[in-house]
Amino acid sequence: MANVNLTAPAPDARNKKLAIILLCVVAGMVGLAYAAVPIYQIFCQVTGYGGTTQRAEDVAVGIIDREMGVRFTASVDAALPIEVKPAAMSVDKIGSKVTVVYVATNLSDKPVGTTAGFNVAPAVAGSYFNKIECFCFTEQTLAPGEVKEMPVVYYVDPELDLDKELDTIKEITLFYAFYAS
16 A cells, blocks of 8 residues: 655645735725726716716707806815815706816915815706716825915706706806825
């Protein structure tokens, strides 16, 4: 009868293999964490999920008589030394191309980088809110004491008028959250 060696690998080899596996798991988790935000943004932009607006190259066809108010708000991360003044509320006929301006001021004596994420309320209106130009998800660098105008060009799609769920909606809120970049 042949002599069969049924001994387990040495503890050093097992530990090395476990360490490699754990490093791969950690690297995979870090990779997924970095990929999650862009993938979620793409998903939301395509579906309008969670109040995410649509991107447009130009204005939709036609303006209708129904008016829609758009309120603009902003919040700034407490650790970020900037002040952001949102645009004034706008009331326009649905389908009109509208330009509004947010104004950011660097309150520090150092350059500050910021990026803004956005959302729309009510969330169901997000798929009808089309931004042609926006500063969102683009790093804005403000020199010490600089005041910067940041335009938003948008229109509300006339298809909104056909959505019975939005019959009573007279106002949409566009919210920007500014954080350090």
